[in-house]
Amino acid sequence: MTRTSNTPSDIAPSDDAAPAAEGRPFSQILDRLRGAGLRPTRQRMALAKLLFDGGDRHLTAEMLHADAQSANVRVSLATVYNTLHQFHRAGLLREIVVDSQRTYFDTNMSDHHHFYFDETGELSDIPGDQVEVAALPPVPDGMAVSRVDVVVRVRPADA
C-alpha cells in the first residue's frame, strides 16, 4: 500500500482541474488496460489517454510520439511502437494499411470503412452503415473471414 512514486492509479479526482467529460478518465483507462492484461505503466496510461480521450483518430507511431512530446509526456519512439502493437493485439486499436510506408492505427473500433486521400495520404472514417457490401464470394476451404476492409480512394475531381 505504499505510494511508490507517482502512480496515477488512484489519485483523488477532486484535484483534477480538467473538465471531467467522462467521469474519471484515469480509472476508466486503468480498467481498459487491466482488462486487456496490460500492466498500467506510466507511459501506457499516458499514451492511452492521448489515444482515447479525443474521439476517433487515425495516427501513426510518429504522430503519437509527437503528440506525447507536445503533452510533455516523455516516451521513447520504441515504446510508442510497442504500445501501439500491444493495444492492437489487445483489441483496443485497429491497424489500417493503405499506404506502404506508414501504418495507421485507428481508435475507432466500431464497424466502419475508410476514405483514403491519395494526395495527402490522409484517412477518414466512413460509418459502417454507409457502405454496404452486398455480396461476398465463397471463402476458401477451411478459412473464415476475419474482416472485410473497404477503402474508397478519392482524389480531387479535376476542375
Next chain:
Amino acid sequence: MTRTSNTPSDIAPSDDAAPAAEGRPFSQILDRLRGAGLRPTRQRMALAKLLFDGGDRHLTAEMLHADAQSANVRVSLATVYNTLHQFHRAGLLREIVVDSQRTYFDTNMSDHHHFYFDETGELSDIPGDQVEVAALPPVPDGMAVSRVDVVVRVRPADA
C-alpha cells in the same frame, strides 16, 4: 471511368491462339511498351515477359527480381523497382497495399478484389462480379472516387 480496357495491340496480330509454343511473344510485349510510351529496353522486355506471360500474378519487387535471376535475366533490383513503378503509372499493373512491409503488384487489371491470407501474407483474386458494393457514401466535396478496394481478410477457421 475511361478504363483502358486492355488494348492488346492494333497491329495485325496474325493469330495468337496461345499454344504452348510462344507465337510472337515479343512483338506483343513490344507493342504494350510502345503503347505506354516506354522505351522497349532489354530489361523492360524481359520483365514484361515474366510479368505478363504467366496469367494473373501478385508479386513484390523482390519476387520479380528472383524470377528474373532464375530466368537468367540479369537486372538490378533498382531496375525492377523502377520498372514496376513505370508499368504501374502506365496502367499495366495495379499496386496493392495490404501489408505494410511488402508492396504487391497485380498483373490483373480487370475490376476485381482480393482475399488476403493473414497468416501467410498471400493474396488471391476475387473476380469483380463476386463482390458487390451496394452503397457508397457521399464523397467529400471536390473529390472523386478513384477506386474502391475491397480486401477480404481470411484466416484458418478455428478447429
Next chain:
DNA sequence: GTCAAGTTTAGAATTATTTTAATCTGATGT
C-alpha cells in the same frame, strides 16, 4: 524493503525502397 518479472530506453540493426552518379543503350539524324 526485497525480488523477480515485466517495461522502458537509447542506440544499433534490419528491411524495403529510393537516390546518386557513373556508365550504357536505343532512337534519330546524316
Next chain:
DNA sequence: ACATCAGATTAAAATAATTCTAAACTTGAC
C-alpha cells in the same frame, strides 16, 4: 553505318519506418 544524346541501367550509398538488443528501471507480490 556513325555520331549523338536523352533516357535507361547499375552498384553503391542513402533514407525511412520499424524492430531488436541489452542495460536500467518499475511494478506488484511477499
